[in-house]
Amino acid sequence: MSDKRPYLQTLIFEVTQRCNHTCPHCYNVWHAESRGPQGPYPRGESDTRRTLALLNKALNETRCDHVTLTGGEPLLRSDLTQILDLLAERNVRVTLISNGRLLTDQTVVDLIERGVTLFELPLLSHRRQMHDRLSGSPGAFDAVLAAMASIRYHQGRFVSVFVGTRLNGADLHDTIQMAFAFGASGLMLNRMNVGGRGCAHVDELLPSVAEVRAMLAVANAAVDEFRLGISCSIAIQPCLIDIGAYPNLQFGFCGAGTERAYFTLDSLGNLRPCNHTPTILGNLFEESFADLVFSERMTSFVEAAPDLCRPCKLRDTCRGGCKAAAEVCHGSLTAPEPFLQRNLPLARPLASDR
Amino acid sequence: MGLPLEHAPRRDLLQQADVLSRISADLDPETVAKAQAAIAQDIAFFETFETFSTFKTVTTLTVRPSNHAQLHGDYEAGNLKASPEALEAARLLTLLFAGTPD
Numbered sequence: 001m002s003d004k005r006p007y008l009q010t011l012i013f014e015v016t017q018r019c020n021h022t023c024p025h026c027y028n029v030w031h032a033e034s035r036g037p038q039g040p041y042p043r044g045e046s047d048t049r050r051t052l053a054l055l056n057k058a059l060n061e062t063r064c065d066h067v068t069l070t071g072g073e074p075l076l077r078s079d080l081t082q083i084l085d086l087l088a089e090r091n092v093r094v095t096l097i098s099n100g101r102l103l104t105d106q107t108v109v110d111l112i113e114r115g116v117t118l119f120e121l122p123l124l125s126h127r128r129q130m131h132d133r134l135s136g137s138p139g140a141f142d143a144v145l146a147a148m149a150s151i152r153y154h155q156g157r158f159v160s161v162f163v164g165t166r167l168n169g170a171d172l173h174d175t176i177q178m179a180f181a182f183g184a185s186g187l188m189l190n191r192m193n194v195g196g197r198g199c200a201h202v203d204e205l206l207p208s209v210a211e212v213r214a215m216l217a218v219a220n221a222a223v224d225e226f227r228l229g230i231s232c233s234i235a236i237q238p239c240l241i242d243i244g245a246y247p248n249l250q251f252g253f254c255g256a257g258t259e260r261a262y263f264t265l266d267s268l269g270n271l272r273p274c275n276h277t278p279t280i281l282g283n284l285f286e287e288s289f290a291d292l293v294f295s296e297r298m299t300s301f302v303e304a305a306p307d308l309c310r311p312c313k314l315r316d317t318c319r320g321g322c323k324a325a326a327e328v329c330h331g332s333l334t335a336p337e338p339f340l341q342r343n344l345p346l347a348r349p350l351a352s353d354r
Numbered sequence: 355m356g357l358p359l360e361h362a363p364r365r366d367l368l369q370q371a372d373v374l375s376r377i378s379a380d381l382d383p384e385t386v387a388k389a390q391a392a393i394a395q396d397i398a399f400f401e402t403f404e405t406f407s408t409f410k411t412v413t414t415l416t417v418r419p420s421n422h423a424q425l426h427g428d429y430e431a432g433n434l435k436a437s438p439e440a441l442e443a444a445r446l447l448t449l450l451f452a453g454t455p456d
């Protein structure tokens with residue numbers, strides 16, 4: 001008999017909402033600047049016993065062999081090792097998203113031994129002052145570079161994440177070069193996606209179409225220069241930018257409703273379609289995973305797209321960009337998200353499929 | 355300590371070392387030293403791996419698995435250069451992968 005449990009490429013697990021950095025572009029949905037359809041996002045975190053029970057339940061009710069631990073800053077949880085031990089017992093591969101601040105040499109060794117196979121670390125500039133500014137925390141730059149060196153020294157792997165904003169776009173080449181020198185296995189180039197605290201910094205940070213194009217051109221050339229894979233996982237609408245002009249880069253679009261979906265669970269049990277949306281499908285402590293993901297609320301989330309995208313032949317691929325950003329900023333999943341909204345006059349018409 | 359699963363090619367390692375030396379002036383010296391040590395470690399692994407790969411190819415082509423005593427001789431007869439340490443490491447790795455007792 002076939003296994004009917006939902007398949008997850010990865011489960012994103014937000015172990016804590018606490019963080020020791022204050023990145024102005026942070027999209028975490030619990031920040032007060034976010035406007036979710038269900039009111040303010042629930043705050044807090046479960047204790048160790050309930051957190052482990054929740055993870056066990058999620059793994060029992062899905063086909064999932066990869067969990068991404070994130071936050072907040074996951075290393076602020078004193079019981080992180082217990083969470084990792086549970087995942088190791090369940091033969092689950094683990095990616096850890098961290099700002100690197102608490103990744104001391106001994107911690108790195110411990111995490112690798114406990115099964116963390118990949119670290120995702122931000123490198124927002126090759127300049128100390130800019131990285132620290134975009135992290136909202138002096139000392140962040142030196143800490144993340146030390147973490148990268150330590151991970152590589154202990155034979156771990158990390159990918160470097162560059163969030164492209166108006167402030168650091170010009171730093172991209174030298175930042176990729178620095179990530180390469182420190183041994184990054186790859187680089188994620190994500191244009192800023194508005195949400196959370198970022199809602200209050202749109203004018204200051206959200207890059208223009210021209211600025212994103214410039215970053216893509218630099219990244220595309222850097223793939224040849226450094227032979228480093230670069231992916232852009234925040235959707236870039238093809239009506240704004242011809243992504244085919246950057247063949248060395250990998251582009252991603254919203255995975256909701258596909259096998260690439262990033263279902264996101266917080267430690268209180270709230271399950272969401274992805275880590276950018278404040279939409280809560282329900283609570284996993286109270287309902288089954290299948291009931292939550294095969295629900296009307298999930299269907300509505302998947303099908304939502306801006307009206308202006310209806311005639312577009314790429315509608316089902318692009319989906320208008322990040323609907324979660326639209327939801328957070330404009331209170332509607334079908335509104336044009338901020339990057340699209342701000343650049344609508346530049347949108348070139350794409351052929352209709354009708 | 356595990357072996358790097360996605361090992362960077364040798365030219366990448368040399369380029370990394372070069373870039374690191376160029377950008378290190380403003381960086382924390384301890385961090386730079388650790389990054390340099392990590393690159394050196396990977397280069398050492400690569401040397402061994404490269405030797406092992408060559409060695410395995412040679413032995414596959416010329417030596418029956420049971421004839422251990424002849425492995426060194428056949429390897430050296432091919433005029434391939436490797437340090438005694440790398441050669442011994444490659445020999446042990448070959449035996450390990452072949453599942454043959456020494």
